[in-house]
Amino acid sequence: MAISKQRLGYLYLAGAMVLVGSTVTASKIIGAGLPPFTATALRFAIALPCFALLMAASGARMPRLDRRDWLLLTVQAVAGSVGYTTLLIAGLQRTSAVDGGVILGTLPLVTAAIAVLLLGERPGKAALAAIGLAAFGVWLMSGHAAGPGKAGSLAGNALILGAVACEGLFILLNKRLRTPVAPLALSTLMAAFGLVFSAAASLAEAPWTLTFTQDAVAAVAYYALVPTVGGFLLWYAGAARVPGSEAALFTALAPVSAVLLAAGVLKEPLSAAQIAGMGCVLGAVVMLGGTRRAAATPD
Numbered sequence: 001m002a003i004s005k006q007r008l009g010y011l012y013l014a015g016a017m018v019l020v021g022s023t024v025t026a027s028k029i030i031g032a033g034l035p036p037f038t039a040t041a042l043r044f045a046i047a048l049p050c051f052a053l054l055m056a057a058s059g060a061r062m063p064r065l066d067r068r069d070w071l072l073l074t075v076q077a078v079a080g081s082v083g084y085t086t087l088l089i090a091g092l093q094r095t096s097a098v099d100g101g102v103i104l105g106t107l108p109l110v111t112a113a114i115a116v117l118l119l120g121e122r123p124g125k126a127a128l129a130a131i132g133l134a135a136f137g138v139w140l141m142s143g144h145a146a147g148p149g150k151a152g153s154l155a156g157n158a159l160i161l162g163a164v165a166c167e168g169l170f171i172l173l174n175k176r177l178r179t180p181v182a183p184l185a186l187s188t189l190m191a192a193f194g195l196v197f198s199a200a201a202s203l204a205e206a207p208w209t210l211t212f213t214q215d216a217v218a219a220v221a222y223y224a225l226v227p228t229v230g231g232f233l234l235w236y237a238g239a240a241r242v243p244g245s246e247a248a249l250f251t252a253l254a255p256v257s258a259v260l261l262a263a264g265v266l267k268e269p270l271s272a273a274q275i276a277g278m279g280c281v282l283g284a285v286v287m288l289g290g291t292r293r294a295a296a297t298p299d
Contacts (some may be wrong), residue, residue: 009241012072013250016234021049021257024100025265026091026219026227028193031093036086038204043215044195046224049151051188054229060184071178073189080170081194082201087163095156098268101258102138103160103279108251109134110161111168130287137280140273145297183236191228252285 030039054060065073092100109131116122138161174186181189239247259278262268 005056007240009152009238009247012238012240013247013255016231016238016255017250017253019231019234020254021101021104021259022261023223023227024088024097024104024258025261026223027089027265028092028097028100028262030223031089032217033213034089034220035205036089037082037198038205038207038210039089039216039220040082040085041202041207042220043224043228044081044198044220046190046221047228048188048195050058050189050229050254051184052259053276054184055188056086058184060182061227062189063181063184065177065179065180065181066110069179072173072177073181076173077101077190077193078197079173081190083166084163084170084196086198086201087159087166089158091156091163093156095153095157095181095261096268097266098259098270098274099153099157101255102274102281103157103164103255104258105252105278105285107136107167107254108285109281110164110172114165114168114172119145120268124237126287130284131135133287134160134263134284135283137277137284140277140280145228159298169276172240183206183232186230249286255281 034042088100112127113131137155174181240249255278259270259274262269
């Protein structure tokens with residue numbers, strides 16, 4: 001029986017978000033064997049040739065941008081490419097992958113909060129309630145740590161929340177480009193800029209003096225090829241078959257995937273507080289999605 005175009009799109013989108021969730025487990029493994037900037041540089045060194053080949057195979061071209069747009073792209077790369085990856089790895093060196101997965105799910109809420117704080121947007125009561133519910137979920141989940149490791153766990157959670165904020169900033173900056181940049185060209189540029197900036201920063205980590213563990217290098221290669229390149233292909237293949245309002249809801253699968261993989265692959269325990277926190281975050285994402293769909297629906 002043939003799969004309909006829409007159902008196939010759903011499968012692509014779900015697959016993409018499962019891969020996004022897997023980056024938390026990969027980053028946890030990476031953090032145990034490599035410093036953040038060196039790992040980030042290695043990730044982009046592997047991903048960039050793949051995106052360049054996709055550009056050549058598809059006949060895609062780089063856009064002509066003015067100085068302002070190039071500056072925005074540079075800030076995007078520092079925040080969304082380098083900042084997100086390095087903060088995620090650094091955070092997971094200090095806290096559990098389960099916690100990281102829950103915090104990953106706050107991306108839509110963090111993006112909305114940044115728009116309110118930095119761009120002066122006025123949220124409705126439902127959006128504020130969603131942001132508050134997500135914040136409560138993160139607090140509830142963070143409160144499960146006890147004993148000597150609690151301070152480290154809280155610091156790690158703060159770093160991961162910083163990574164999510166970097167990704168939220170990336171999303172908002174992308175909307176302010178005067179000349180729209182096609183997804184493949186944008187991913188290629190972000191990989192190129194990310195490689196330059198992270199490689200420069202990695203000099204402080206003296207990577208030539210390090211012993212790279214096999215597991216960490218394999219996890220970096222996985223991160224670069226599967227979630228970064230493969231996830232890109234799956235997401236845009238799915239988005240081409242599904243309305244944007246429906247595609248956005250699939251982002252809620254990323255934290256679920258991250259938590260389940262952390263529990264299954266890394267054998268991390270799941271506490272009641274973490275499960276409750278994830279429920280609050282997912283509920284907040286659904287609430288925010290409902291307010292956006294309602295706002296987009298004509299009277």
